[in-house]
Amino acid sequence: MTAVDVKPSPDSPGPGGAGGPDGNGGPGVPGASGNARKRKGASRRLSFVLVKLGSLLLTLFVASLAVFFSRFLVPGDPARFLLRGRSPKPEALAEITRQYGLDKPPWEQYVNWLGGILHGDWGRSLTYRQDVSEVLLNRLPTTLQLVALAAVFITLLGLLAGIIASLNKGFGDKFILITLTAAGAVPPFVAAIGLVAVFSVNLGWFPSFGSGDGVWDRIWHLTLPALALGVTYIAFVARVTRSSMNEQLIREHVEVATSRGLTRSSVVVRHVLRNALGPILTVSGVLIAGLLVSSAIIEQTFGLTGIGQLLVQSIDRLDFGVVQAIVMVVVTAFVVVNTVVDLVQPLIDPRISAGSETR
């Protein structure tokens, strides 16, 4: 490699970022008033948090617009749309129109709907003849438990596999890599069928249907579904962990730590793992979203009474009010999780909220 030169990146449009020029002066000089800098740092962090929250609200707002007005993409009378598959008697139509306020202008409908949502009134389910919020809340625990259990599997197995693969070059690495490639290619529903075939039908170790009662029974019932749900993501997390750790292992600060006499395990924990967390955390946001949505498939397959199954059912039974509400819930959860991940990032990598987002 040719000699690296003095200059900071020659293609940056201005002087280097928060690091300061490579002389003895620059913003890093400790002679500058320590307190002023602390205040500046704190206000920067605050504005960082506020910007993220603002972004969150904006996204949710636009998402709610999209979800609400999607109904208007379908040609025809909105009232008929809500009543598809049910008897379109004129009195029923009139009743629905009045009840849902369908004769009002769309913007007013939206505002009413949004207001209702924020107050906990999410409309009524045509199938269940109950408040949507009630129906949802009944089924929420099962989904949350399923996703939580899957998340546990993913974190434990995924992280572990990734760490082992990156630290054991050669046979261990290759073997794990091949397993991960294969496992990652198995879609949740295929995994579900496979697991049921082997562990339920053949071996009879786990049930293939229902969610069970009581803590341990529930866990027993949810094991196969959680595994099926998690298989692809375990592979995904393992790969990201492995590549993130591999990237860190060749970084110079790891060599420096070794040269100072730290034991291998110290080096790995303090300098490799710690630094590798960043990218892993970033993808975990996308992960959770995938879990929430794929859980629909799994719930349907295993007959679990969760939100996902409710979604599929409602689509089947043309109960759009419920569909709308569930989509809104999932999108909100997704955006919130991603924002939380963004907010946690600076704790892991202090360079981020300082404004210089180079890695």
Added chain:
Amino acid sequence: MTLSMTLPQTGFRRYTSALSLTAWIAVIVTAVVVLVSVLAPSLAPYDPDYVDLDNVLAGPSAQHLLGTDALGRDLLSRLMFGGRTSLLGPTLVVLGSAVLGLLLGLAAGWSDGWLGKILGRVFDILFAFPALLVSMLAVALFGKGLVAPIIAMTIAYVPYVARLTQGLVASERARPYVQAYRVLGFRTPWVVLGRVLPNLIPTVGAQSALNFGYVLADLAALSFIGLGVQPPTSDWGAMIEESRGALLGGYILPAFWPALVVVIVVVAVNVIGEEISDRIGGKLS
């Protein structure tokens, strides 16, 4: 769900090799599957919808190479015809999202002013909608079938391609060779479309290959729960659903073959995607 955030940029790695053996195998496997599916009408031994109740759940034999399903339909033929539906969707989605994503990402990455900021916000908002969820919403609105989900998924995948492209364009722009083009007086559209874009295509291609696998799995899942392809059309996901009864009765083949093909295609496509992204590093060091 996508690996867009972990794919390497058009960056540097000390890794250069010819196409590896695994990659060749993957390419051949994919080509074979595609070819067989496209030529299914000529190649399939039976009509995939032909019901033969005397021959239900038969094992592999000379007449039925892969056996038959619960309605006596030939599994091999259903698999072949199933490929046409199962592969068409992902192809359309990946092509559509790649083209749109590239164009939008180019515009966003190259602009210094309001266009880039607005597009960035648009991507942020699109990101809030996971692909599978959007396709379910589309089914809820427009009814069952594949058309609505395909369009919905295309839109849902655009931000991943666009965000990747935007980042790549922004960093390429800052590179001296691009600045040299400007100082030499080459016109911006030529530089962007003729010189920068081709340098991005491998990375976007790698991501698209990976996305293909995800879309394939998602659309198959949609058919699996009955919201996508409707019977009697054969589709790998639907085939797996149909054979659940047989599975519980101990007959695994009707479910096994389509599951195997799905896994094989997804693995092959992933391997190709990784190979492309590995070679990107090699090209530029």
Added chain:
Amino acid sequence: MSHLLEVQDFTLGFAGRDPLLDKVSLHVDDGEAVALVGESGSGKSLTTRAALGLLPERTQHSGLVSVRGLNTLTASRQQLLELRRQRASMIFQDPRAGINPVRTVGDFLTETLVRWRGLSRAEATERAVTQLEQVGLRRAKDLVNQYPHQLSGGMLQRVMIAAALLDSPELLLCDEPTTALDVTTQAGIVRLLRDEQQARGMGMLFITHDLNLAASLCERVYVLRRGKVVEHGRTREVFVNPQQDYTRQLVGATPTIDLDRVPAPPAPTEEAPLLEVSGLSKRYELAHGEVITALDDAAFALPRGGSLGVVGESGSGKSTLARLVVALETASNGELRLDGKERPARPLRATERKLLARDVQIVFQDPYLSLDPRIPVGHAVADVFRLHRKQSRKAATDSARELLERVGIGPERFGAKPRALSGGQRQRVALAKALAAQPRLLVLDEATSALDVSVQAQVLELVEELRDQLGLTILFVTHDLAVVSRICSQVLVMHQGRIVEQGPTAEVLAAPADGYTRNLIGSRPRPLWDAEPAAL
């Protein structure tokens, strides 16, 4: 006689390939400073790392590398740990890469002390603070709680040195510790290293590619080339009287300030200068409302046929100036006149840009990024001919071939992609691309700074040749005063965005008026045997 560090016939390499190190032998005794000099690929880093037992994976080795009698090639893990903790320490080249960015500076310093010296965190921090003050960092108590990205490069390197000294090593290994720093910062670090080495009686092995630096610090030197020791001896002998061809070549290629060889300015004429700049400023607004003034009120004139060196350290604004001249940036204030045409105060339109391309071109610093990786070099040059001289494909190819030969790229490389060429070759191609547009003014933005010393000398020679043959006017941006003294008849010295001094090179270098210029000249490494004090 037992040496502190002894390397005997050390050979290292991958199986089946040419060895990376071939029978390298050297030694360092207590209290002496030894330099290991070589260009890239010489193996100097590997040798140093071997002294700590840090060998690359899957390599084979033979020979002996021992520190105080312990053979690092065969030592046990425990013995290596002890070696690294107590006997020997290493200072790495890039402190930003070498210090974990997500942990505090204090954590970096104390982790060894806490871990195996059994000190409590408070005690360890106290020792760290003392050591930091000893290496010249003020307000060390605040520093230990900061993160690396909050410190400048110079400060970080002092932290790295403090960390190395904390364990009171007997042997200090330095791997190009100042290469990533400005020359004024470098001077301070070098002084610090010399002081500490003398005070503690440590043996020091100092790696560098810069012969001047080696001469300013070390009594003995080993010259390494492609893994072999080519020459060694007392620094003064090797420097003044090199025995081997390669050493001679290296010494000859090392730029020095030789006031007798400064090119003369062009004869004064009635003509207007080619480039005229007055009141030129450039400000950037950062995300948080901060405004950075990269260039402040620059004014100078460059006559036709002249060559102007723009000298400064990082943050001086010299690159900004270069970019303004070629219109990659738009000035915030001021006037810029090139060949009589005034630069508009807004980004250029496409047609204006095309016209400007005939007036001025630029060659960038980084040979790896300045060529399109996808396009064969011959085609890249031909494209410029087609654009500017409207030549047909065939004619353009011929012109490109001719021009490339002129810059030293033979026809067999015409269809090669950049990755098949070396750094020096890529810069030649970049030159060809720029010259294909037949500019009157050629801007070189640190165009040779990223090249090895001998390659740099060749490229500079080429630039001189082309300048004379084509009657080019040159604007050479660099941090290296010696390069300026060789190529440029006039010089501008920049510091923190302002021009602090300008004039004919010979005058400015002989009798600098500004304090910063004096500092810059005085910071250049001076050989140990050169007892004359630096110019005021």
